[in-house]
Structures are given as structure tokens and as C-alpha cells.
Amino acid sequence: MGKGDQKTRIGKISMGSYGISRPRLSGKLTVPKKVVEPTVES
Incomplete structure (x- = not known):
């Protein structure tokens, strides 16, 4: 198994x-951003 083998990672x-x-x-290594909800100031 080596560079010519199609079933190996090196190949x-x-x-x-x-x-x-x-x-x-x-796209599997991206971390989802936290959703920050705006606070309602009265």
C-alpha cells in the first residue's frame, strides 16, 4: 500500500x-456564533 493505492489516504x-x-x-469545523438578544430598556 502506498501512493498508487486508491483505497488508502496517502494514495x-x-x-x-x-x-x-x-x-x-x-464547514464542519466552524463554531456557531452566539445569538445575543437585545434587551428592552424601559
């Missing part, structure tokens, strides 16, 4: 492809 990095062994991390 997918060398070919530039994605799959189960090399998932894309698009």
Missing part, C-alpha cells in the same frame, strides 16, 4: 481525490 492525497478514507472537512 488519495497523491491523486487529489476524496472518498471514505479521506473525507472532506467542509
